[in-house]
Amino acid sequence: MRVTLVAITPDPEALIARCARVSHRSEARASPEADRELIRKLLRRGHESVLEFASATFTVEGISRAAANQLTRHRLASFVQESQRFVDVHDRGLVRPPSFPDVLWKKVEALHRAALELYGESLAAGVPKEDARYILPIGTETRLVVSANFREWRHIIRLRGSPAAQWEIRELVARVLAILREHAPTVFDDLEVERP
Ligand SMILES: Cc1cc2nc3c(=O)[nH]c(=O)nc-3n(C[C@H](O)[C@H](O)[C@H](O)COP(=O)(O)OP(=O)(O)OC[C@H]3O[C@@H](n4cnc5c(N)ncnc54)[C@H](O)[C@@H]3O)c2cc1C
Numbered sequence: 546m547r548v549t550l551v552a553i554t555p556d557p558e559a560l561i562a563r564c565a566r567v568s569h570r571s572e573a574r575a576s577p578e579a580d581r582e583l584i585r586k587l588l589r590r591g592h593e594s595v596l597e598f599a600s601a602t603f604t605v606e607g608i609s610r611a612a613a614n615q616l617t618r619h620r621l622a623s624f625v626q627e628s629q630r631f632v633d634v635h636d637r638g639l640v641r642p643p644s645f646p647d648v649l650w651k652k653v654e655a656l657h658r659a660a661l662e663l664y665g666e667s668l669a670a671g672v673p674k675e676d677a678r679y680i681l682p683i684g685t686e687t688r689l690v691v692s693a694n695f696r697e698w699r700h701i702i703r704l705r706g707s708p709a710a711q712w713e714i715r716e717l718v719a720r721v722l723a724i725l726r727e728h729a730p731t732v733f734d735d736l737e738v739e740r741p
Contacts, residue, residue, distance in 0.1 A: 546640075546713070547606045548720040551690065557599035557729045558584060561695070565595040581731045588735065593696045596732060601725060602692035605717060609640035611683045612713040619701050622693035629687075630675035635665055637686045640713065643741070657682060695732055698725060706738030715741050 554560060562580035565587060566572045587595060605616075617624050627634075639657045641650060660680050667677040693701065698721065704710065705718045719738040726733045 546608050546716060546720070547604075548717060548724065549604045549606075550724050551602040551604055552692075553601040553728050554599035557695065558731055561595050561598055561732070564598045565592075584731045588732070593699065596695035596699065597697075598694070599729065599732075600692060600694040601698065601728070602690060603721060603724070604688065604690050606688040607638070607640070607686050608689075608717060609684045609713060610687050612640075612711065612717060613687050613689055614683075615705070615711065615714050616689075616691065616701075616717065619693070619697065621697040622691055622701065624689055624691050626689040627687055629678040629681070630673075633668065633674060634678070634681065634685065635661055635668075637681075639682060639684045640686060642684075643712065695725075695729065699733070699736065702733075702736050702738065706736065708739055712741035715739070 558580055559575075559577070562575060562583050563572070565583060566575060587593070605613075608616075613626060616622075617626065639653070641653075645653065660682060664677050664680050667680065668674065702718045702722050705714045706722065707715075715738060719740050722733060722736055722738055
């Protein structure tokens with residue numbers, strides 16, 4: 546799995562604080578430390594709407610279709626996902642869940658090779674990609690771009706980073722969180738993701 550930051554609001558914490566200060570006309574009190582304190586106070590009080598002024602976009606590669614299906618349930622985020630209708634995906638790998646012992650995984654790999662062979666054979670016989678893909682397992686790797694504002698990222702990280710969430714999406718949000726923390730530590734420092 547690879548998670549890469551494509552774009553992020555410049556100086557996001559200063560922007561969030563600046564917007565928040567409009568409500569109390571406290572712009573004159575702005576400073577990096579005062580801004581951090583203000584953001585902490587807003588988070589403690591659950592006033593998260595000002596976090597919507599900052600956003601971040603990531604590319605995610607090498608996750609399974611199974612994990613992508615979960616991520617794309619988040620309706621306030623925006624997505625583009627590689628299309629199996631238009632792209633020949635015979636070279637895509639299969640994500641290995643850590644629970645599989647080697648002896649079983651060898652069998653899965655054999656099944657995957659057979660599926661890819663049949664996929665290629667079907668394309669050669671004129672079956673369209675959008676139909677040939679039905680042969681492929683849900684563990685097939687995909688790539689996507691995802692964009693969300695900071696309020697929604699916090700929501701996604703809280704839900705998908707919990708021990709109740711599936712291991713692969715937990716790993717994904719752990720990586721997203723690590724990157725977001727570098728750029729906006731005050732906004733994201735209180736979140737924890739227990740890595741699978
Ligand atoms: C551990 C776990 C297990 C899950 N298991 C299943 C499962 O078995 N089956 C299944 O189908 N799904 C499952 N889900 C997905 C889950 O039900 C949600 O669809 C998904 O997490 C998106 O959450 P959300 O709606 O809060 O977030 P988003 O879509 O990201 O929305 C963010 C927030 O915006 C608000 N919002 C968004 N749209 C609306 C709206 N139309 N009306 C009002 N408010 C809105 C809500 O406050 C929402 O929390 C699971 C999720 C988790 C984390």
